[in-house]
Amino acid sequence: MTVPILAKTPGTPLYVEVAERIAALVEQQTFRPGDRVPSIRSLSRQLQVSINTVKEAYGLLEDRRVIEARPQSGYYVCSRLPELPRDPRIEAREIEPTGVSIAELADRVMRDSERADLVQFGCAIPNPELLPVARIGRMLAQEVRRHAQEHVAYSMPPGCARLRTEIAKRLLVSGCTVRPGEILTTTGCSEAVFLALQALCRPGDTVVVESPVYFNFLQQIQALGLRALEIPATQKEGMSLEALRYALDHNRVRVCLAIPNFHNPLGSCMPEERKRELVALLAERGIPLIEDDIHGDLGFGSERPRAAKAWDRDGNVILCSSFSKTVAPGYRVGWMVPGRYQAQIERLKMVTNIASPAPTQLALAALLANGGYDQHLRRIRRIYARQVAGMAEAIGRHFPAETRVTRPEGGNLLWVEMPEGIDALRLYARAMRHGMTFAPGPLFSAAGRFRNCLRLNAAFWTPELEGTLATLGRLAGEMQGDRAS
Amino acid sequence: MTVPILAKTPGTPLYVEVAERIAALVEQQTFRPGDRVPSIRSLSRQLQVSINTVKEAYGLLEDRRVIEARPQSGYYVCSRLPELPRDPRIEAREIEPTGVSIAELADRVMRDSERADLVQFGCAIPNPELLPVARIGRMLAQEVRRHAQEHVAYSMPPGCARLRTEIAKRLLVSGCTVRPGEILTTTGCSEAVFLALQALCRPGDTVVVESPVYFNFLQQIQALGLRALEIPATQKEGMSLEALRYALDHNRVRVCLAIPNFHNPLGSCMPEERKRELVALLAERGIPLIEDDIHGDLGFGSERPRAAKAWDRDGNVILCSSFSKTVAPGYRVGWMVPGRYQAQIERLKMVTNIASPAPTQLALAALLANGGYDQHLRRIRRIYARQVAGMAEAIGRHFPAETRVTRPEGGNLLWVEMPEGIDALRLYARAMRHGMTFAPGPLFSAAGRFRNCLRLNAAFWTPELEGTLATLGRLAGEMQGDRAS
Numbered sequence: 001m002t003v004p005i006l007a008k009t010p011g012t013p014l015y016v017e018v019a020e021r022i023a024a025l026v027e028q029q030t031f032r033p034g035d036r037v038p039s040i041r042s043l044s045r046q047l048q049v050s051i052n053t054v055k056e057a058y059g060l061l062e063d064r065r066v067i068e069a070r071p072q073s074g075y076y077v078c079s080r081l082p083e084l085p086r087d088p089r090i091e092a093r094e095i096e097p098t099g100v101s102i103a104e105l106a107d108r109v110m111r112d113s114e115r116a117d118l119v120q121f122g123c124a125i126p127n128p129e130l131l132p133v134a135r136i137g138r139m140l141a142q143e144v145r146r147h148a149q150e151h152v153a154y155s156m157p158p159g160c161a162r163l164r165t166e167i168a169k170r171l172l173v174s175g176c177t178v179r180p181g182e183i184l185t186t187t188g189c190s191e192a193v194f195l196a197l198q199a200l201c202r203p204g205d206t207v208v209v210e211s212p213v214y215f216n217f218l219q220q221i222q223a224l225g226l227r228a229l230e231i232p233a234t235q236k237e238g239m240s241l242e243a244l245r246y247a248l249d250h251n252r253v254r255v256c257l258a259i260p261n262f263h264n265p266l267g268s269c270m271p272e273e274r275k276r277e278l279v280a281l282l283a284e285r286g287i288p289l290i291e292d293d294i295h296g297d298l299g300f301g302s303e304r305p306r307a308a309k310a311w312d313r314d315g316n317v318i319l320c321s322s323f324s325k326t327v328a329p330g331y332r333v334g335w336m337v338p339g340r341y342q343a344q345i346e347r348l349k350m351v352t353n354i355a356s357p358a359p360t361q362l363a364l365a366a367l368l369a370n371g372g373y374d375q376h377l378r379r380i381r382r383i384y385a386r387q388v389a390g391m392a393e394a395i396g397r398h399f400p401a402e403t404r405v406t407r408p409e410g411g412n413l414l415w416v417e418m419p420e421g422i423d424a425l426r427l428y429a430r431a432m433r434h435g436m437t438f439a440p441g442p443l444f445s446a447a448g449r450f451r452n453c454l455r456l457n458a459a460f461w462t463p464e465l466e467g468t469l470a471t472l473g474r475l476a477g478e479m480q481g482d483r484a485s
Numbered sequence: 486m487t488v489p490i491l492a493k494t495p496g497t498p499l500y501v502e503v504a505e506r507i508a509a510l511v512e513q514q515t516f517r518p519g520d521r522v523p524s525i526r527s528l529s530r531q532l533q534v535s536i537n538t539v540k541e542a543y544g545l546l547e548d549r550r551v552i553e554a555r556p557q558s559g560y561y562v563c564s565r566l567p568e569l570p571r572d573p574r575i576e577a578r579e580i581e582p583t584g585v586s587i588a589e590l591a592d593r594v595m596r597d598s599e600r601a602d603l604v605q606f607g608c609a610i611p612n613p614e615l616l617p618v619a620r621i622g623r624m625l626a627q628e629v630r631r632h633a634q635e636h637v638a639y640s641m642p643p644g645c646a647r648l649r650t651e652i653a654k655r656l657l658v659s660g661c662t663v664r665p666g667e668i669l670t671t672t673g674c675s676e677a678v679f680l681a682l683q684a685l686c687r688p689g690d691t692v693v694v695e696s697p698v699y700f701n702f703l704q705q706i707q708a709l710g711l712r713a714l715e716i717p718a719t720q721k722e723g724m725s726l727e728a729l730r731y732a733l734d735h736n737r738v739r740v741c742l743a744i745p746n747f748h749n750p751l752g753s754c755m756p757e758e759r760k761r762e763l764v765a766l767l768a769e770r771g772i773p774l775i776e777d778d779i780h781g782d783l784g785f786g787s788e789r790p791r792a793a794k795a796w797d798r799d800g801n802v803i804l805c806s807s808f809s810k811t812v813a814p815g816y817r818v819g820w821m822v823p824g825r826y827q828a829q830i831e832r833l834k835m836v837t838n839i840a841s842p843a844p845t846q847l848a849l850a851a852l853l854a855n856g857g858y859d860q861h862l863r864r865i866r867r868i869y870a871r872q873v874a875g876m877a878e879a880i881g882r883h884f885p886a887e888t889r890v891t892r893p894e895g896g897n898l899l900w901v902e903m904p905e906g907i908d909a910l911r912l913y914a915r916a917m918r919h920g921m922t923f924a925p926g927p928l929f930s931a932a933g934r935f936r937n938c939l940r941l942n943a944a945f946w947t948p949e950l951e952g953t954l955a956t957l958g959r960l961a962g963e964m965q966g967d968r969a970s
Binding site for chain 1: 588592595596598599610613616618619621622625626629630633634635636637638639640641671672673675676679683687688701704705707708710812813814815816817818832833835836837838839840841842843844845
């Protein structure tokens with residue numbers, strides 16, 4: 001077979017184009033699982049690109065588990081992944097604000113995440129072996145010596161100036177032009193989101209979120225006495241803007257909270273055009289957008305996706321993020337760009353806990369300034385891409401037929417939809433007895449959705465864990481049997 | 486003159502008894518300012534104590550600026566301090582809950598505290614030259630190396646176990662027997678108090694506070710949509726329990742927030758019997774006490790005062806503190822003993838910002854474990870005692886007649902009551918033009934009290950600052966003239 005010659009798209013590296021072309025042919029089932037793809041030499045001839053370009057393209061496809069090399073034989077299409085989860089049906093009667101009460105379940109899952117005796121498929125914690133532990137530790141020690149007085153003093157809001165300068169520089173790749181003075185450092189991304197919610201909302205207000213939604217958002221909404229209005233989100237496009245429009249037409253909404261890049265738990269990345277539309281839709285109705293971009297640096301593609309904030313014209317978007325997923329969760333270094341709400345959010349930060357710790361902010365600033373962060377990101381993104389794909393395949397092998405799983409475009413999370421009738425909460429109890437945790441679907445909805453779903457953390461995935469995952473799949477299968485009997 | 490022989494009180498060092506006896510004679514004006522007190526040799530004979538005991542006693546009295554040595558001449562009573570502030574009149578019609586709106590003034594005072602071009606009499610920040618900067622920095626670097634993986638990981642609530650163990654050990658001197666598992670680490674004492682208020686109160690609830698009250702408490706009350714009910718406090722006894730009883734009889738109070746030890750701004754230490762009474766009074770009415778003990782380790786006396794928590798029988802007292810005043814404000818290492826509210830406060834902490842940073846907690850744990858903290862405390866307490874007394878005397882020399890000032894028993898703050906009609910807010914604007922800050926009295930009341938008062942931070946006091954303080958006194962005097970003209 002032949003592959004047509006490429007029309008080069010400006011801005012994309014050639015090897016990525018080659019890889020995407022092959023991936024598309026696999027997706028369309030032109031090449032099917034087990035098929036041999038063209039050899040490096042023949043593809044290079046067909047596409048009139050260099051041998052090295054094809055090698056790089058095939059390397060990328062291997063990372064993404066689209067193809068695999070078989071020694072002495074060539075490259076083959078990997079075994080097929082389970083289907084994508086079904087897109088949600090969008091039913092008007094379900095787009096209603098709800099009170100939240102998932103506290104005890106969330107508490108339990110968070111606490112189980114600290115148990116060293118369990119295989120941690122549960123919380124979205126990064127794999128410490130993939131973090132630059134020694135380097136950030138050295139930076140911390142060095143900065144403490146260099147800035148002896150500063151490191152013990154209050155780093156009053158907006159926070160450590162050196163760190164804010166480095167963050168402002170990096171924000172360019174997210175499409176945002178922001179001055180250091182517009183950035184506020186926080187104790188993790190969670191605090192940034194909490195400050196935004198608390199500054200903007202009064203008890204009883206309604207907050208729009210994606211469905212499924214990162215469970216700590218639901219807990220924050222509960223703690224502040226707010227109500228959640230869940231808008232269906234899909235793997236391909238993120239939050240449904242059609243459903244959002246409907247919800248805004250029929251409800252008094254105070255604020256919208258979303259994760260456009262590498263959504264937790266879906267792993268979806270909202271297309272740029274949809275981000276623009278989301279920002280415009282909210283701006284014209286005067287509803288602020290709180291954007292969580294915590295996984296934004298962990299994309300599997302060649303380019304970092306822009307933040308929705310990039311389309312913000314009037315300070316209506318509050319961008320929140322942190323280095324907890326990429327450098328050190330325990331440093332609790334987060335930040336936000338509060339936009340037009342800067343004064344009130346800074347004041348709330350000061351009132352709540354005066355300031356965030358200085359030493360860890362100084363260490364992060366040094367790491368960002370002295371390079372190594374981008375190199376580290378390239379490594380960790382590549383590894384997570386491989387682990388996520390490997391774990392998804394293993395789910396295909398071991399979970400009941402009809403199980404569906406996401407294809408994350410970044411981060412380290414998988415969202416699994418099991419056949420109807422398998423109860424993730426009951427499965428959680430059984431899985432714990434077999435020494436593993438996961439995050440049950442009902443955690444991700446205040447409205448009681450996703451009983452047959454679960455979120456898995458692929459950050460610790462290795463082929464050695466296949467047996468553990470197989471046990472989980474078997475337990476799920478047995479529960480399907482339970483119901484039939 | 487003769488001094489009667491001492492009846493030894495069990496538990497108090499002899500030299501402290503001697504010092505207190507002389508101080509009492511000065512207080513009663515038996516010895517008046519400028520009088521010579523007995524020589525060391527003659528007092529030793531009179532009291533039948535050793536020469537060294539008298540020397541130690543006179544050292545203590547010198548630190549407290551009760552007496553001063555004049556070379557070749559002996560010891561003399563120091564020039565007289567201004568009067569104590571008047572005890573508040575307790576008027577029933579004033580004991581009413583009020584909304585709070587001091588945000589802009591507080592914001593301004595906090596921000597001015599960062600300006601290096603100003604003499605900092607304003608915020609209650611410690612003097613960095615009195616902090617163990619090099620030692621805690623070394624501890625931080627050492628712990629990062631020792632606990633490489635732990636220092637980058639989430640230190641999930643209740644927080645760093647090593648630190649909680651050290652805090653539990655130290656709590657014995659505060660009269661509290663608490664297990665490490667009952668302690669929750671926080672991002673500073675402010676976060677501890679905020680978590681307690683947020684977990685216990687719903688918008689519209691009433692919080693009892695002392696009057697004057699630390700202004701960040703008022704801001705927290707405002708941020709949470711609560712109301713403040715200010716109970717007059719005196720230099721000698723702290724919060725008036727009579728007024729409190731009246732307030733509780735006539736209002737629906739949700740929680741009481743107080744600083745029994747070394748009150749901010751009064752510097753008062755509630756007598757033990759009153760603490761016991763406070764705890765009992767609140768317990769019998771089922772009203773939780775949030776106790777801020779942040780200055781508890783900074784007393785000028787020979788013994789650390791017990792926390793009110795020491796009299797808590799049923800977990801009704803929530804004890805909050807931090808190392809921000811004693812070791813490093815920028816580390817933001819605080820803690821609380823949430824008592825019977827532990828589960829809900831821990832959950833709120835997790836929801837708000839997941840966890841506090843690990844590295845600074847590890848460093849504090851090492852400092853507490855390896856000693857040096859108590860030695861450091863002895864030094865800083867002695868220095869603050871001297872600075873507070875020196876600054877109070879200078880106020881006596883330079884402020885308008887009739888100005889009154891507190892005699893703090895710990896901490897580093899002075900509360901100044903100027904003659905009626907001198908407006909502290911107008912004085913603040915003028916003082917800023919002369920390169921200095923202070924905390925104006927109206928910051929310390931939601932009910933608009935204390936217009937003629939101000940709080941001064943003595944942490945940076947040196948005799949070289951006498952000129953600056955004299956300018957402040959002169960400006961105040963001119964304003965008195967303004968009114969008269």
